[in-house]
Amino acid sequence: MRGGLTRRMIIASGLLTLLTTAAFAVLLLAIRDQRSSAQLARHSQEVLAASNRVERLLVDIETGTRGYLLTGEDQFLQPAHAGEAGFAVASSELVDLTTIPEQNEAPARLTAIHVSGTARAIKIKGEAYIRDYFRPLVAAAERGDPAARSVERAQLGKVKFDDIRSDCNTLEQTEQQVAAERDDRARENANQATIAAIAGLGGTGVLVGFFATYLSRVIVRPVRQASAMAHRLASGDLSTRMPTTGVAEIGVLEKSFNTMASAQQRSQSELANLLEEQAALRRVATLVAEGTPPENIFRAVNEEVGRLLDVDGTRLMRYEADGTATSVASWGEPTIVPAGTRIALDGRNIAALVRSSGRPARIEYEDAPGSIATIARKSGVRSAVGAPITVEGRLWGAMVAFSKADKPLPSGIELRLADFTDLVGTAIANTQARADLTASRARMVAATDDIRRRIERDLHDGTQQWLVSLALDVRNTLASVPDTQSQLRTELANIADGMVAALDDLREISRGIHPALLAKGGLDLALKALVRRSPLPVELDITLDGRLPDSVEVAAYYVVAEALTNAAKHARPTAIRVAVDVVDGRLRLTVHDDGIGGADPANGSGLTGLTDRVEALGGTITVHSPPGEGTTLQVWLRTAAS
Known part of the structure; x- marks a missing residue:
């Protein structure tokens, strides 16, 4: 059966309704037949009762006539006259009761015609008997006519009366036979109706049971299974899948559930990959922020990229001004080019593609020309992807990932690789800026030390020597002053002592600016x-x-x-x-x-x-x-x- 569950339920409900309706229709027909049979039975009883009344009236006439002829007493005529008076009404009632119904079928109609004809014959014969026999015979007997009491006249009356009674018996027998046949047919119809109703009700029960079982198997059980699977899915078991054995809408529900579970599992996997990637980027960014030396950052980036992208090996290349590239750091296998090796970018290889385009690229080494491609094939490398490293708007190098697998590297891996190259570029820029700052500060310190050294040398070779010469001149002048000029000698001596003190202070200052012993002795x-x-x-x-x-x-x-x-x-x-x-x-x-x-x-x-x-x-x-x-x-x- 094809079609959706709605169509199947409509068909099953239609069959159920049809069987139930048929069963109740059969029961209604049986009830109608029983009611019709009861009505016909009452009619037959009425016909038989009317026939018995007509026959009794004729018997009263015949008996009264015979008693009057034998005894001559008028009391015997009273029942006869009463029968005569009632016969017309009773016979007419009998004729009316045996009128042929228009709705009867052919066999029943023929029997009804026979009964009706017999009733009419009884009425006609009874009227003829009263008119042609009873009344003339009573009148003749009242006149005293001896022929009225003759055997011939009595025999004639008996023949007429027996003929009428025979018709009455025939009518009663026919009506009884018809009633019996009608009862048999009614019982048979009732039995058939009962069997049909039982069969219909039984079929309805079977259909209801089948339909309930079908609904339980097709709808209830899958829905219950879907509920259990949804609970497992909500509990975190994203590998849950429903067997796609359902039909119609249930089959669609099962497929939709599996699609939803697959989407959630895929989303969780993508989220886990994203979190893992963010964690790796965060670890590298932390190294960059901490001012870790570039060589350590390069090694860390290679390892993080290799583990995150699930490749066989990674390389970080720096482009040189002469058109070559230097392998700065590497991780994993294959070890195509050891760290520190300078290679020529001839032929077709990933480093050359990234340098020429300045954008992420990928390559299959199966038929690629060049020495690097040859080395890659010998090492088992099948494919590679690369992303450029840009430092302050200048192409500095490339980050490369290798794979030995027969299938190509996943799409979009270049963009994930580019996230790390941005950090590498930042680390290189920071290191360069830090190195420039350190060099600048070192140059300033060196310049300051050089100035200190020059000041110390100028003080030692110039000012100190000049003060020493002045002090010697003062001492010589003091020696030439006669003792009689004691005040002048005292002043010259004070000047000489002050100059010596100033020389000592200058030597101390000179030593603090830049000690000469440090430059000479270390x-x-x-x-x-x-x-x-x-x-x-x-x-x-x-x-x-x-x-x-x-x-x-x-x-x-x-x-x-x-x-x-x-x-x-x-x-x-x-x-x-x-x-x-x-x-x-x-x-x-x-x-x-x-x-x-x-x-x-x-x-x-x-x-x-x-x-x-x-x-x-x-x-x-x-x-x-x-x-x-x-x-x-x-x-x-x-x-x-x-």
Whole structure:
């Protein structure tokens, strides 16, 4: 059966209605037949009763006539005259009761004609009997005619009366036979109607049961199953699917449910991929924000991209000015080009496609020409995608992802790859800006140190020598003044002493601007001289192998000088310890005192300038100074150019 459930339900309801209607129609017909049979039975009883009344009236006439003829007494004529008076009415009633109905069928109509004819014959014969026999015979007997009482006349009356009674018996028998046949037919029809009604009701019950079973199997069970599946789906089991065995609308419901479940599972998978991608981007962005060195960011990006995109390997390429590309970092397999290798972009490869177009690209290496494509095929690489890395509007390089799978990489993977290349570009731009800033600050520090050195040299070679010459001239002049001019000698002596004091102060200032010993003897000797001049006891622990860059030595010297000055002015310590060594290519400088603590570089102390100097050289400076526990200052400086 084809069609929707609505059509099937309409057809089933129509069949059910048809069977129920047929069963009730049969019952109604049976009831009508029973009612008609009852009416016909009453009619037959009335016909038989009318026939019996006519026959009794004729019997009364015949009996009264015979009694009168035998006895001559008039009392016997009274029943005869009463029968005569009632015969016309009774016979007419009998004739009326046996009138032929128009609706009877042919066999019944023939029987009715026979009964009606017999009734009419009884009426006619009875009237003839009364008119032609009873009345003349009674009149003759009343006149005294002996022939009235003769045997012949009695025999004639008997023959006439027997003929009429025979017709009455025939009518009664025929009517009884008709009634019996009618009863049999009514019983048969009732039995057939009962059987038909039982069959109809039974068929209705079977159809109702079948329809209920069908609805339960086709609608109720799938709907209940859909409810259970929907509960599992709402509980998070997105792999739930309904068997598509239903028909019509239920089948559509099952397919729609599976489509919805598939869409939700796909949405959840896309959401999980998006969250995973956002988490990977967040981790890379955190590295960028923290100022992580580019090489570490490159390695992290390669790994994040490889795991997120589920590829066999990733590469980060930097384009060079001579038309080649350098592999900056790599992850996974295949190891086509190791990190640090410079390659020529000949033939057709993903790096060349991205460079020529400046947009994301993809390639199948099956028939691609060029050395890189050949290496890729030998390594088992089937396809690759790439996205450009742009730094400050300039194409810097490309991010490439490889796959060994036979099927192509998924569509849209280039856009996901581009999200990471944007972060790489930002990291490179930040690193470049930070490097430019550091270089600028380093140049400023170097220029400042150079100026300090030049001022110190000018003071030492110019002003100091001039003051020494002046002091010697004053001393020579003082020696030539006679003793009699004591006041002049005293004034010249004061001038000479003042010039010597000024020379000492100038030497101290010159030493603070840029100690000459630092340039000549290095950090070791300069710190030892600084410690000797300190008013507080200082323990110096210095471990150095050779000289360090000038900028590093100057920065370290001024850090120690400022730390000792601050400790003497503010910390009130009893002892200070200075330690200097080199660890993993970096100078470690530690100054610790046991003073009152509480130092804070943010309050504008001399450590602010030292912090700028240290950070300008790419170093770090930390101050730990809890109240009452002393102060520890630690500086890290790179000993080689980055």
